[in-house]
Amino acid sequence: MPRPVRVAAAQVGRVDRNTPRSTVLVRLIALLEEADKQSVKLVVFPETTFTTFFPRYLIADETELDSYFEKEDAETGIVNSANVKSFFDKATQLGIDVAVGYAEKAPEGNYNTASYVSGGRTLAKYRKVHLPGSFEPFNDDPDTTNQLEKRYFKPGNFGFQAFRAPTLRHGTKSPIIGMLICNDRRWPEGWRCYGLQGVEIMCIGYNSVAWAPELLGTNSSMNRDASRQDALFHHKLVCQANAYTNATFCITAARCGWDDGKFELITGSMIIDPEGHIVAENKTDGDELIVADIDLDACQQGKSRTFAFEKHRRPEHYGVIVERAGVVEPSEVP
Amino acid sequence: MPRPVRVAAAQVGRVDRNTPRSTVLVRLIALLEEADKQSVKLVVFPETTFTTFFPRYLIADETELDSYFEKEDAETGIVNSANVKSFFDKATQLGIDVAVGYAEKAPEGNYNTASYVSGGRTLAKYRKVHLPGSFEPFNDDPDTTNQLEKRYFKPGNFGFQAFRAPTLRHGTKSPIIGMLICNDRRWPEGWRCYGLQGVEIMCIGYNSVAWAPELLGTNSSMNRDASRQDALFHHKLVCQANAYTNATFCITAARCGWDDGKFELITGSMIIDPEGHIVAENKTDGDELIVADIDLDACQQGKSRTFAFEKHRRPEHYGVIVERAGVVEPSEVP
Structure with a gap:
């Protein structure tokens, strides 16, 4: 029994440190209108969609740092946040479901968050579990690419909660949705937690550096082209493999381009099928809507x-996965 | 500090249902001699190396079924099993470590097993955890490709135990080795259990069908070429992705070719580096040694x-991975 739905990744190009939200919102709304023209029902937007990817900077000024975060309405969530309300109003008006990432300032702390909004209502909220990078900067040279997510965010505290999207329902069954953010996609644990809830569409937004010699470590001989290609290779590899091993569609949406004219982010916005094949992908490194008709029955x-889990998985042998975070090596042989 | 070692995958071509072990052993020993000529120190052999992949057949005759299994010596393991002793004697004589798969008849049951043998001693034994297929045959037509591992084997009961290989030591540190068998490679759980023990070389033997319309299910429109390409794509995808996300080298060894002239198995014997790149791979679908110099320091x-696990993993959110085998879907929205 076919369960068709037309979905899209909204890739977003260059956004600078001083680009105001109002400018970004105009571009996001243009992408929504393009989605509407093409009768798309679900659009996935990137991580930190409304601003530049500020964790690359060491930001001493509290007012500037604060300006990158969204404050949610206590009752209705992100949809009524004054700074970004026009985006959600447009999605609601067009009848398009959106999964969108943003920096969240909550009473209990700051998080790297994505919300799934449908018909003006927040159906689900995810907070990034696998924060990459470090608390301390690589250095304080303003031309350096830092990765300071551990400084600016707390690790997500909601775990991996799949949910239904009833507006995309065909027949009696609503699609089962999961959300991951950027670095999460490299960690099979999160994928599997969703897989064990029957996920059918994984929504992933990201900002991934194409070239950051100060982050590459011992691989410093790598040139810019090789580094960009390798980053894109790793991105596709983990998304395709985990989509396949969890038998789920996957929509990836990049923030990409050259922020501030000097910090390059990879593209790689795609729609992947449950066999791990790429069925649509970006053609540019700017704002672009990547559309596909998918059939959830696949x-x-x-x-x-x-991947009939109940027949083949053997949880009695997986204990170490939850028993510790880090490595314990076998003893050296004398 | 470089830790170089020269390793190989021993790909093994067509082996028929009626091919005697003695014929196979001659070919395996020729591969060992080729490895010795090239100064290789570790060779990975396929799953069920010594016989054809008998779980494709529905075998009613107990004597025939029994003939595919190896009986181990209670004290010394597989190295002194009369039927295959000449192979292990040759490896010992040449000073080559081998990881080799075989069907094991043990007092506690039958297993799909791999042993790692070094200097005439079994350093480690692994029993396949993720048995694919079913207990009941697809049908009893002798030209049908069945997948009856659940009928002929018990699921492995040793879990995923990494170990050191001291003969490959450079300086003070012996390589940390893990073993997986065939379908195991599609399950990130096994890889991660080894990753959490610091695995540096994953050894994987397999028999994977290139085309089996009776196993493909609803995808039955797929022709032979598309099916072979897809099977090879999935094999590479999961090995490259899991090598990358566990930062380990990986050696994959195929039993391949057209068994009985009609059951085709994929190739894909490779050596993969810890960034997920293929550094060497097969050129034929017959007996072939695939060699690479690797540096474990990579x-x-x-x-x-x-993938600094202790910094980034969040086991408090992974509980469902060990709490149940199968899927529990979120409730349908009214």
């Missing part, structure tokens, strides 16, 4: 056979 | 940065 091949 | 880039 998840059944994997979910009922190769 | 694992440190991933293990100390992107």
